[in-house]
Amino acid sequence: MSKEWPLWEIFIRGQHGLSHRHVGSLHAPDAETAVKNARDVYTRRSEGVSIWVVEARHITATAPGDKGPIFEPSESKVYRHPTFYDIPDDVGHM
Amino acid sequence: MYAQMVKSTGEGVKTLDEMAPEERAFQEKVDQDIRIEPRDWMPEGYRKTLIRQIGQHAHSEIVGQLPEGNWITRAPTLERKMILLAKVQDEAGHGLYLYSAAETLGVSRDEMTEMLLSGKMKYSSIFNYPTLTWADIGAVGWLVDGAAIMNQVPLQRTSYGPYSRAMVRICKEESFHQRQGYDIMMKMAQGSEAQKRMAQDALNRFWYPSLMMFGPSDANSVHSEQSLAWKIKINTNDELRQKFVDQTVPQAEYLGLSVPDDTLAWNEDKGGYDYSEPDWDEFFDVLKGAGPANHDRLDARKQAWDDGAWVRDGLLAHSEKKHGAKVAAE
Numbered sequence: 001m002s003k004e005w006p007l008w009e010i011f012i013r014g015q016h017g018l019s020h021r022h023v024g025s026l027h028a029p030d031a032e033t034a035v036k037n038a039r040d041v042y043t044r045r046s047e048g049v050s051i052w053v054v055e056a057r058h059i060t061a062t063a064p065g066d067k068g069p070i071f072e073p074s075e076s077k078v079y080r081h082p083t084f085y086d087i088p089d090d091v092g093h094m
Numbered sequence: 095m096y097a098q099m100v101k102s103t104g105e106g107v108k109t110l111d112e113m114a115p116e117e118r119a120f121q122e123k124v125d126q127d128i129r130i131e132p133r134d135w136m137p138e139g140y141r142k143t144l145i146r147q148i149g150q151h152a153h154s155e156i157v158g159q160l161p162e163g164n165w166i167t168r169a170p171t172l173e174r175k176m177i178l179l180a181k182v183q184d185e186a187g188h189g190l191y192l193y194s195a196a197e198t199l200g201v202s203r204d205e206m207t208e209m210l211l212s213g214k215m216k217y218s219s220i221f222n223y224p225t226l227t228w229a230d231i232g233a234v235g236w237l238v239d240g241a242a243i244m245n246q247v248p249l250q251r252t253s254y255g256p257y258s259r260a261m262v263r264i265c266k267e268e269s270f271h272q273r274q275g276y277d278i279m280m281k282m283a284q285g286s287e288a289q290k291r292m293a294q295d296a297l298n299r300f301w302y303p304s305l306m307m308f309g310p311s312d313a314n315s316v317h318s319e320q321s322l323a324w325k326i327k328i329n330t331n332d333e334l335r336q337k338f339v340d341q342t343v344p345q346a347e348y349l350g351l352s353v354p355d356d357t358l359a360w361n362e363d364k365g366g367y368d369y370s371e372p373d374w375d376e377f378f379d380v381l382k383g384a385g386p387a388n389h390d391r392l393d394a395r396k397q398a399w400d401d402g403a404w405v406r407d408g409l410l411a412h413s414e415k416k417h418g419a420k421v422a423a424e
Protein backbone atom coordinates (compact mmCIF):
# COMPACT_ATOMS: atom_id res chain seq x y z
CA MET A 1 0.00 0.00 0.00
CA SER A 2 1.39 3.41 -0.85
CA LYS A 3 1.52 6.28 1.61
CA GLU A 4 -1.79 7.80 2.62
CA TRP A 5 -2.60 11.47 2.02
CA PRO A 6 -2.68 13.53 5.23
CA LEU A 7 -5.95 14.37 6.96
CA TRP A 8 -7.28 17.94 6.92
CA GLU A 9 -9.93 19.45 9.16
CA ILE A 10 -12.35 21.71 7.30
CA PHE A 11 -13.90 24.92 8.62
CA ILE A 12 -16.56 26.85 6.72
CA ARG A 13 -18.11 30.26 7.21
CA GLY A 14 -21.74 30.35 6.17
CA GLN A 15 -23.67 33.14 4.47
CA HIS A 16 -24.68 35.11 7.50
CA GLY A 17 -21.44 36.47 8.88
CA LEU A 18 -20.99 33.79 11.54
CA SER A 19 -17.59 32.38 12.48
CA HIS A 20 -16.00 29.54 10.57
CA ARG A 21 -17.38 26.29 11.90
CA HIS A 22 -15.87 22.83 11.81
CA VAL A 23 -17.80 20.73 9.28
CA GLY A 24 -15.69 17.60 8.88
CA SER A 25 -12.45 16.34 7.45
CA LEU A 26 -10.94 14.93 4.29
CA HIS A 27 -7.70 13.63 2.85
CA ALA A 28 -5.66 15.65 0.37
CA PRO A 29 -2.02 15.75 -0.72
CA ASP A 30 -1.62 19.47 0.05
CA ALA A 31 -3.47 22.54 1.33
CA GLU A 32 -4.56 23.82 -2.09
CA THR A 33 -6.09 20.49 -3.03
CA ALA A 34 -7.71 20.27 0.41
CA VAL A 35 -9.46 23.60 -0.27
CA LYS A 36 -10.65 22.41 -3.68
CA ASN A 37 -11.91 19.12 -2.29
CA ALA A 38 -13.59 20.87 0.63
CA ARG A 39 -15.49 22.99 -1.85
CA ASP A 40 -16.80 19.87 -3.59
CA VAL A 41 -17.48 17.88 -0.44
CA TYR A 42 -18.86 20.50 1.92
CA THR A 43 -20.35 23.36 -0.10
CA ARG A 44 -22.42 21.67 -2.81
CA ARG A 45 -25.53 23.57 -1.68
CA SER A 46 -24.10 27.04 -1.05
CA GLU A 47 -23.27 26.22 2.57
CA GLY A 48 -20.34 28.58 2.66
CA VAL A 49 -18.58 31.74 1.54
CA SER A 50 -15.16 30.97 2.99
CA ILE A 51 -13.12 27.81 3.67
CA TRP A 52 -10.26 27.19 6.08
CA VAL A 53 -8.27 23.95 6.02
CA VAL A 54 -5.88 22.86 8.76
CA GLU A 55 -3.85 19.70 8.75
CA ALA A 56 -5.30 17.58 11.54
CA ARG A 57 -1.92 16.94 13.21
CA HIS A 58 -1.53 20.66 13.91
CA ILE A 59 -4.58 20.78 16.15
CA THR A 60 -4.06 20.66 19.91
CA ALA A 61 -7.09 19.59 21.89
CA THR A 62 -8.16 19.29 25.52
CA ALA A 63 -8.20 15.73 26.81
CA PRO A 64 -11.60 14.20 27.69
CA GLY A 65 -10.24 13.41 31.18
CA ASP A 66 -9.51 17.08 31.88
CA LYS A 67 -13.12 18.09 31.39
CA GLY A 68 -13.69 18.55 35.12
CA PRO A 69 -10.77 20.83 36.04
CA ILE A 70 -11.08 22.85 32.84
CA PHE A 71 -14.80 23.43 32.52
CA GLU A 72 -16.36 22.93 35.94
CA PRO A 73 -15.14 26.23 37.48
CA SER A 74 -17.50 28.21 35.26
CA GLU A 75 -20.54 26.24 36.37
CA SER A 76 -20.69 27.93 39.78
CA LYS A 77 -20.50 31.44 38.38
CA VAL A 78 -24.17 32.02 37.83
CA TYR A 79 -23.72 35.78 38.27
CA ARG A 80 -22.15 35.85 34.80
CA HIS A 81 -25.61 35.42 33.31
CA PRO A 82 -28.17 38.23 32.98
CA THR A 83 -30.93 36.04 34.43
CA PHE A 84 -29.10 36.13 37.81
CA TYR A 85 -30.33 39.68 38.41
CA ASP A 86 -33.91 40.53 39.34
CA ILE A 87 -34.83 43.83 37.77
CA PRO A 88 -38.38 45.04 38.56
CA ASP A 89 -40.78 45.15 35.61
CA ASP A 90 -41.34 48.86 36.29
CA VAL A 91 -37.82 49.60 35.12
CA GLY A 92 -38.76 48.51 31.61
CA HIS A 93 -36.69 46.51 29.13
CA MET A 94 -33.08 46.01 30.08
CA MET B 95 -29.77 -1.58 5.28
CA TYR B 96 -26.62 0.09 4.01
CA ALA B 97 -25.10 -1.80 6.92
CA GLN B 98 -26.54 -5.32 7.08
CA MET B 99 -25.83 -8.22 9.43
CA VAL B 100 -23.25 -6.26 11.40
CA LYS B 101 -21.91 -8.52 14.14
CA SER B 102 -21.20 -7.05 17.56
CA THR B 103 -19.49 -8.88 20.43
CA GLY B 104 -21.75 -11.91 20.14
CA GLU B 105 -22.20 -11.89 23.89
CA GLY B 106 -25.33 -10.93 25.76
CA VAL B 107 -25.86 -7.38 26.96
CA LYS B 108 -24.31 -6.82 30.38
CA THR B 109 -26.30 -5.19 33.17
CA LEU B 110 -24.89 -2.02 34.74
CA ASP B 111 -23.99 -4.06 37.84
CA GLU B 112 -21.88 -6.47 35.83
CA MET B 113 -19.83 -3.68 34.29
CA ALA B 114 -16.49 -2.32 35.48
CA PRO B 115 -16.69 1.36 36.53
CA GLU B 116 -15.36 2.70 33.20
CA GLU B 117 -17.86 0.73 31.18
CA ARG B 118 -20.70 1.64 33.52
CA ALA B 119 -19.88 5.34 33.14
CA PHE B 120 -19.85 4.86 29.38
CA GLN B 121 -23.19 3.04 29.31
CA GLU B 122 -24.79 5.64 31.58
CA LYS B 123 -23.74 8.36 29.14
CA VAL B 124 -25.28 6.41 26.28
CA ASP B 125 -28.48 5.88 28.28
CA GLN B 126 -28.71 9.62 28.94
CA ASP B 127 -28.19 10.40 25.24
CA ILE B 128 -24.82 12.04 25.86
CA ARG B 129 -22.69 11.58 22.74
CA ILE B 130 -19.52 9.51 22.85
CA GLU B 131 -16.61 11.36 21.22
CA PRO B 132 -13.48 9.89 19.60
CA ARG B 133 -11.11 10.26 22.56
CA ASP B 134 -13.62 9.19 25.23
CA TRP B 135 -13.23 5.77 26.80
CA MET B 136 -15.31 3.15 24.98
CA PRO B 137 -15.54 -0.65 25.11
CA GLU B 138 -13.42 -2.38 22.49
CA GLY B 139 -16.51 -4.15 21.15
CA TYR B 140 -18.28 -0.83 20.62
CA ARG B 141 -15.31 0.54 18.69
CA LYS B 142 -14.95 -2.56 16.53
CA THR B 143 -18.66 -2.90 15.81
CA LEU B 144 -18.84 0.75 14.84
CA ILE B 145 -15.89 0.43 12.46
CA ARG B 146 -17.65 -2.50 10.81
CA GLN B 147 -20.98 -0.70 10.63
CA ILE B 148 -19.79 2.75 9.53
CA GLY B 149 -17.27 1.20 7.14
CA GLN B 150 -19.95 -0.94 5.53
CA HIS B 151 -22.20 2.08 5.29
CA ALA B 152 -19.43 4.13 3.64
CA HIS B 153 -18.63 1.35 1.16
CA SER B 154 -22.32 1.15 0.26
CA GLU B 155 -22.46 4.85 -0.57
CA ILE B 156 -19.42 4.48 -2.84
CA VAL B 157 -20.39 1.20 -4.52
CA GLY B 158 -23.94 2.56 -4.78
CA GLN B 159 -22.67 5.11 -7.27
CA LEU B 160 -21.98 2.37 -9.80
CA PRO B 161 -25.52 1.21 -10.73
CA GLU B 162 -26.57 4.85 -11.15
CA GLY B 163 -23.37 6.02 -12.80
CA ASN B 164 -24.27 3.43 -15.43
CA TRP B 165 -27.06 5.76 -16.65
CA ILE B 166 -25.38 9.18 -16.53
CA THR B 167 -24.35 9.04 -20.17
CA ARG B 168 -27.74 7.66 -21.20
CA ALA B 169 -30.12 9.89 -19.24
CA PRO B 170 -33.04 10.85 -21.50
CA THR B 171 -32.60 14.64 -21.22
CA LEU B 172 -29.85 17.06 -20.28
CA GLU B 173 -31.81 18.06 -17.18
CA ARG B 174 -32.14 14.44 -16.02
CA LYS B 175 -28.45 14.00 -16.65
CA MET B 176 -27.52 16.99 -14.48
CA ILE B 177 -29.84 15.79 -11.72
CA LEU B 178 -28.41 12.28 -11.78
CA LEU B 179 -24.85 13.64 -11.75
CA ALA B 180 -25.68 15.74 -8.70
CA LYS B 181 -27.25 12.77 -6.96
CA VAL B 182 -24.30 10.49 -7.66
CA GLN B 183 -21.92 13.23 -6.52
CA ASP B 184 -23.87 13.46 -3.25
CA GLU B 185 -23.33 9.73 -2.72
CA ALA B 186 -19.57 10.23 -3.09
CA GLY B 187 -19.88 12.90 -0.40
CA HIS B 188 -21.84 10.54 1.85
CA GLY B 189 -19.11 7.96 1.49
CA LEU B 190 -16.50 10.55 2.46
CA TYR B 191 -18.39 11.80 5.53
CA LEU B 192 -18.72 8.23 6.74
CA TYR B 193 -15.11 7.24 6.05
CA SER B 194 -14.06 10.29 8.08
CA ALA B 195 -16.34 9.24 10.92
CA ALA B 196 -14.88 5.70 10.89
CA GLU B 197 -11.34 7.07 10.83
CA THR B 198 -11.87 8.74 14.20
CA LEU B 199 -12.08 5.18 15.61
CA GLY B 200 -8.52 4.39 14.63
CA VAL B 201 -8.80 2.75 11.22
CA SER B 202 -7.40 4.46 8.13
CA ARG B 203 -9.35 5.12 5.00
CA ASP B 204 -6.92 3.12 2.89
CA GLU B 205 -7.21 0.17 5.27
CA MET B 206 -10.98 0.23 4.86
CA THR B 207 -10.66 0.36 1.08
CA GLU B 208 -8.25 -2.59 1.13
CA MET B 209 -10.71 -4.54 3.29
CA LEU B 210 -13.53 -3.84 0.84
CA LEU B 211 -11.42 -4.98 -2.09
CA SER B 212 -10.27 -8.15 -0.33
CA GLY B 213 -13.85 -9.03 0.58
CA LYS B 214 -13.21 -8.66 4.32
CA MET B 215 -15.73 -5.82 4.51
CA LYS B 216 -19.12 -5.80 2.83
CA TYR B 217 -21.46 -3.29 1.25
CA SER B 218 -25.23 -3.40 0.98
CA SER B 219 -26.73 -6.33 -0.95
CA ILE B 220 -28.93 -3.95 -2.96
CA PHE B 221 -26.09 -2.69 -5.13
CA ASN B 222 -25.49 -6.15 -6.53
CA TYR B 223 -28.59 -5.83 -8.68
CA PRO B 224 -28.20 -4.31 -12.15
CA THR B 225 -29.98 -1.19 -13.43
CA LEU B 226 -31.35 -2.41 -16.76
CA THR B 227 -33.60 0.46 -17.86
CA TRP B 228 -34.09 4.15 -17.15
CA ALA B 229 -37.07 3.29 -14.97
CA ASP B 230 -34.64 1.46 -12.68
CA ILE B 231 -33.03 4.81 -11.89
CA GLY B 232 -36.46 6.01 -10.79
CA ALA B 233 -37.00 2.87 -8.72
CA VAL B 234 -33.58 3.17 -7.09
CA GLY B 235 -34.18 6.75 -5.97
CA TRP B 236 -37.71 6.04 -4.80
CA LEU B 237 -37.18 2.65 -3.13
CA VAL B 238 -33.48 2.29 -2.37
CA ASP B 239 -32.90 5.83 -1.17
CA GLY B 240 -36.33 5.64 0.48
CA ALA B 241 -35.29 2.55 2.45
CA ALA B 242 -31.96 4.15 3.30
CA ILE B 243 -33.73 7.23 4.68
CA MET B 244 -35.89 4.99 6.91
CA ASN B 245 -32.72 3.76 8.57
CA GLN B 246 -30.70 6.97 8.51
CA VAL B 247 -33.22 9.31 10.08
CA PRO B 248 -33.22 7.52 13.48
CA LEU B 249 -29.42 7.10 13.26
CA GLN B 250 -29.06 10.87 13.56
CA ARG B 251 -29.55 10.16 17.28
CA THR B 252 -26.92 7.43 17.44
CA SER B 253 -24.55 7.52 20.42
CA TYR B 254 -21.28 8.08 18.53
CA GLY B 255 -20.81 11.81 17.87
CA PRO B 256 -18.99 11.73 14.51
CA TYR B 257 -21.42 9.10 13.15
CA SER B 258 -24.43 11.07 14.29
CA ARG B 259 -23.10 14.29 12.72
CA ALA B 260 -22.43 12.49 9.43
CA MET B 261 -26.01 11.20 9.50
CA VAL B 262 -27.40 14.70 10.02
CA ARG B 263 -25.58 15.95 6.92
CA ILE B 264 -26.59 12.90 4.90
CA CYS B 265 -30.26 13.12 5.85
CA LYS B 266 -30.38 16.75 4.75
CA GLU B 267 -29.29 15.64 1.29
CA GLU B 268 -31.22 12.39 0.95
CA SER B 269 -34.76 13.61 0.49
CA PHE B 270 -33.81 15.17 -2.85
CA HIS B 271 -32.66 11.69 -3.91
CA GLN B 272 -35.93 10.00 -3.13
CA ARG B 273 -38.02 12.76 -4.66
CA GLN B 274 -36.07 12.82 -7.93
CA GLY B 275 -36.56 9.04 -8.15
CA TYR B 276 -40.29 9.31 -7.57
CA ASP B 277 -40.42 12.12 -10.11
CA ILE B 278 -38.92 9.78 -12.72
CA MET B 279 -41.46 7.09 -11.76
CA MET B 280 -44.35 9.56 -12.14
CA LYS B 281 -43.21 10.53 -15.62
CA MET B 282 -42.89 6.89 -16.65
CA ALA B 283 -46.15 5.78 -15.05
CA GLN B 284 -48.06 8.59 -16.75
CA GLY B 285 -46.30 7.99 -20.07
CA SER B 286 -46.87 5.62 -22.96
CA GLU B 287 -47.88 1.99 -22.47
CA ALA B 288 -44.28 0.94 -23.00
CA GLN B 289 -43.07 3.40 -20.36
CA LYS B 290 -45.70 2.19 -17.91
CA ARG B 291 -44.60 -1.39 -18.47
CA MET B 292 -41.02 -0.34 -17.86
CA ALA B 293 -41.98 1.35 -14.58
CA GLN B 294 -43.91 -1.73 -13.43
CA ASP B 295 -41.02 -3.98 -14.37
CA ALA B 296 -38.60 -1.83 -12.36
CA LEU B 297 -40.88 -2.01 -9.31
CA ASN B 298 -41.19 -5.77 -9.77
CA ARG B 299 -37.44 -6.24 -9.74
CA PHE B 300 -36.57 -3.76 -6.98
CA TRP B 301 -39.37 -4.45 -4.49
CA TYR B 302 -37.97 -7.51 -2.74
CA PRO B 303 -34.31 -6.48 -2.91
CA SER B 304 -35.41 -3.22 -1.22
CA LEU B 305 -37.13 -5.16 1.57
CA MET B 306 -33.91 -7.18 1.96
CA MET B 307 -31.99 -3.98 2.64
CA PHE B 308 -33.29 -4.01 6.21
CA GLY B 309 -31.78 -7.45 6.81
CA PRO B 310 -33.53 -10.57 8.12
CA SER B 311 -35.57 -10.42 11.29
CA ASP B 312 -33.28 -9.70 14.21
CA ALA B 313 -35.84 -9.92 16.98
CA ASN B 314 -33.78 -12.53 18.84
CA SER B 315 -30.25 -11.64 17.75
CA VAL B 316 -27.63 -11.01 20.44
CA HIS B 317 -25.74 -8.77 18.05
CA SER B 318 -28.66 -6.52 17.52
CA GLU B 319 -29.56 -6.46 21.23
CA GLN B 320 -26.08 -5.19 22.01
CA SER B 321 -26.20 -2.64 19.20
CA LEU B 322 -29.56 -1.39 20.45
CA ALA B 323 -28.12 -1.04 23.98
CA TRP B 324 -25.21 0.95 22.58
CA LYS B 325 -27.60 3.02 20.46
CA ILE B 326 -25.73 2.34 17.26
CA LYS B 327 -28.93 0.70 16.12
CA ILE B 328 -32.16 2.45 16.98
CA ASN B 329 -34.90 0.17 15.61
CA THR B 330 -35.15 -3.53 14.84
CA ASN B 331 -35.02 -4.60 11.20
CA ASP B 332 -38.68 -5.63 11.22
CA GLU B 333 -39.82 -2.28 12.61
CA LEU B 334 -38.07 -0.40 9.85
CA ARG B 335 -39.23 -2.78 7.11
CA GLN B 336 -42.84 -2.42 8.28
CA LYS B 337 -42.57 1.37 8.24
CA PHE B 338 -41.09 1.22 4.75
CA VAL B 339 -43.89 -0.99 3.42
CA ASP B 340 -46.57 1.20 5.03
CA GLN B 341 -45.08 4.30 3.51
CA THR B 342 -44.40 2.88 0.06
CA VAL B 343 -47.60 1.00 -0.79
CA PRO B 344 -49.76 4.16 -1.07
CA GLN B 345 -47.02 5.78 -3.18
CA ALA B 346 -47.17 2.82 -5.58
CA GLU B 347 -50.96 3.11 -5.68
CA TYR B 348 -50.66 6.77 -6.60
CA LEU B 349 -48.45 5.78 -9.51
CA GLY B 350 -51.03 3.19 -10.61
CA LEU B 351 -48.42 0.45 -10.23
CA SER B 352 -48.91 -2.76 -8.33
CA VAL B 353 -46.59 -4.07 -5.67
CA PRO B 354 -45.56 -7.59 -6.71
CA ASP B 355 -47.01 -9.30 -3.64
CA ASP B 356 -50.33 -11.20 -3.78
CA THR B 357 -50.54 -11.44 -0.02
CA LEU B 358 -50.26 -7.70 0.53
CA ALA B 359 -53.25 -6.57 2.61
CA TRP B 360 -54.06 -3.82 5.09
CA ASN B 361 -54.24 -5.15 8.63
CA GLU B 362 -56.53 -2.96 10.68
CA ASP B 363 -55.42 -4.47 14.00
CA LYS B 364 -51.76 -3.67 13.66
CA GLY B 365 -52.39 -0.51 11.65
CA GLY B 366 -50.03 -1.63 8.92
CA TYR B 367 -49.79 -3.89 5.90
CA ASP B 368 -49.25 -7.63 5.99
CA TYR B 369 -46.71 -8.48 3.32
CA SER B 370 -44.56 -11.36 2.08
CA GLU B 371 -40.99 -11.74 3.24
CA PRO B 372 -38.34 -11.61 0.54
CA ASP B 373 -36.45 -14.78 -0.36
CA TRP B 374 -33.78 -14.84 2.35
CA ASP B 375 -31.80 -17.58 0.60
CA GLU B 376 -31.31 -15.19 -2.27
CA PHE B 377 -30.22 -12.52 0.21
CA PHE B 378 -27.54 -14.76 1.73
CA ASP B 379 -26.34 -15.80 -1.73
CA VAL B 380 -25.97 -12.17 -2.74
CA LEU B 381 -24.07 -11.38 0.48
CA LYS B 382 -21.75 -14.29 -0.24
CA GLY B 383 -20.96 -12.82 -3.63
CA ALA B 384 -23.34 -14.69 -5.93
CA GLY B 385 -25.62 -11.75 -6.81
CA PRO B 386 -26.04 -10.71 -10.44
CA ALA B 387 -23.56 -7.83 -10.25
CA ASN B 388 -21.14 -8.63 -7.37
CA HIS B 389 -18.20 -9.25 -9.68
CA ASP B 390 -18.77 -6.14 -11.77
CA ARG B 391 -19.02 -3.94 -8.70
CA LEU B 392 -15.85 -5.18 -7.03
CA ASP B 393 -13.94 -5.22 -10.31
CA ALA B 394 -14.91 -1.60 -10.90
CA ARG B 395 -13.74 -0.60 -7.42
CA LYS B 396 -10.48 -2.53 -7.84
CA GLN B 397 -9.81 -0.96 -11.18
CA ALA B 398 -10.48 2.54 -9.87
CA TRP B 399 -8.17 1.90 -6.91
CA ASP B 400 -5.34 0.41 -8.98
CA ASP B 401 -5.60 2.88 -11.85
CA GLY B 402 -5.65 5.78 -9.39
CA ALA B 403 -2.51 4.67 -7.53
CA TRP B 404 -0.09 6.68 -9.66
CA VAL B 405 -2.25 9.80 -9.25
CA ARG B 406 -2.32 9.46 -5.46
CA ASP B 407 1.42 8.86 -5.32
CA GLY B 408 2.20 11.56 -7.87
CA LEU B 409 0.24 14.27 -6.09
CA LEU B 410 1.85 13.41 -2.78
CA ALA B 411 5.34 13.45 -4.33
CA HIS B 412 4.56 16.84 -5.89
CA SER B 413 3.37 18.23 -2.58
CA GLU B 414 6.51 16.99 -0.79
CA LYS B 415 8.72 18.50 -3.46
CA LYS B 416 6.96 21.86 -3.23
CA HIS B 417 7.22 21.77 0.55
CA GLY B 418 10.93 20.91 0.32
CA ALA B 419 11.56 23.85 -2.03
CA LYS B 420 9.76 26.19 0.37
CA VAL B 421 11.82 25.01 3.35
CA ALA B 422 15.05 25.41 1.35
CA ALA B 423 14.11 28.99 0.41
CA GLU B 424 13.53 30.01 4.04
Ligand SMILES: [Fe+2]
Nearest residue numbers: 155184185188
Ligand atom coordinates in the same frame (compact mmCIF):
# COMPACT_ATOMS: atom_id res chain seq x y z
FE1 LIG C 1 -26.41 8.35 0.33
Ligand SMILES: [Fe+2]
Nearest residue numbers: 185239268271
Ligand atom coordinates in the same frame (compact mmCIF):
# COMPACT_ATOMS: atom_id res chain seq x y z
FE1 LIG D 1 -28.99 8.79 -1.62
